[in-house]
Amino acid sequence: MSDSTIDTSQDAQAAQPFMQAHGICKSFQSAAGRETVLGAVQVSVGLGEVLAITAPSGAGKSTLLKILGTLETPDAGTLRCGGEIVDFRNRRQLAQLRARSIGFVFQRFNLVPFLDAQENVELPLKLRRMPRQQRRCQAQAALALMGLESKRAAMPATLSGGEQQRVAIARAIVGAPSLLLCDEPTGSLGEQAGQQIFELLHTFAHAHRRAVVLVTHNESLARQATRRLYLHNGALQGHAP
Numbered sequence: 001m002s003d004s005t006i007d008t009s010q011d012a013q014a015a016q017p018f019m020q021a022h023g024i025c026k027s028f029q030s031a032a033g034r035e036t037v038l039g040a041v042q043v044s045v046g047l048g049e050v051l052a053i054t055a056p057s058g059a060g061k062s063t064l065l066k067i068l069g070t071l072e073t074p075d076a077g078t079l080r081c082g083g084e085i086v087d088f089r090n091r092r093q094l095a096q097l098r099a100r101s102i103g104f105v106f107q108r109f110n111l112v113p114f115l116d117a118q119e120n121v122e123l124p125l126k127l128r129r130m131p132r133q134q135r136r137c138q139a140q141a142a143l144a145l146m147g148l149e150s151k152r153a154a155m156p157a158t159l160s161g162g163e164q165q166r167v168a169i170a171r172a173i174v175g176a177p178s179l180l181l182c183d184e185p186t187g188s189l190g191e192q193a194g195q196q197i198f199e200l201l202h203t204f205a206h207a208h209r210r211a212v213v214l215v216t217h218n219e220s221l222a223r224q225a226t227r228r229l230y231l232h233n234g235a236l237q238g239h240a241p
């Protein structure tokens, strides 16, 4: 169900918020001076929902997503994840938070070309030194969730764009993150493959009670999200500018 009329002030009331951002500001230095990209952004995302964020190019969607994913430090504001305030100075806490709770999906699939689908999905678990049998089981389950049981041994180059993105999503969710941040995940796919990716993300959020943030230029997909917000002039709002 989409709800394009929801106001951001109601945002904090979303059921079981997992990630809450309050007063997030970010500016960058450019040749023309200091440019404010995000000015006091408020947003929360709850378990079980897909939150779509749309905006014109250059409005700061990727910057916001990086801050929500703790990959970028805001100039001001607070971020709560699972009820705890994120300390951006504590690199160790950030790394643990990302490893345990946050998955990332990008427009580019970034699969390792010399590893097969299963090995690609196992990679984050291997880095965490998970025993081989356990990581194999988890990777198989993640690939099954993406409808790729029959492609476990396939090399990335032999897969379609949509299939490669599904492997990338399986890799992002294999560690069971509560929050999945997706930056234009369907941007390089055709309409049908993009729709399939959206439906898989939707099922992941609803059936597994996870929070999904979907940054997209695709109006049709944004309309199908649980909730959608527009990034405009550095603020998130519930209606089109």
Ligand SMILES: Nc1ncnc2c1ncn2[C@@H]1O[C@H](COP(=O)(O)OP(=O)(O)OP(=O)(O)O)[C@@H](O)[C@H]1O
Binding pocket: 028, 029, 037, 055, 056, 057, 058, 059, 060, 061, 062, 063, 064
């Ligand atoms: N590290 C950085 N240093 C300087 N400027 C930056 C940096 N990162 C982002 N910007 C600037 O911030 C603005 C927003 O960038 P961002 O990538 O977040 O936008 P976007 O909405 O994701 O754009 P697009 O839809 O085109 O991908 C741009 O003007 C960009 O040049």
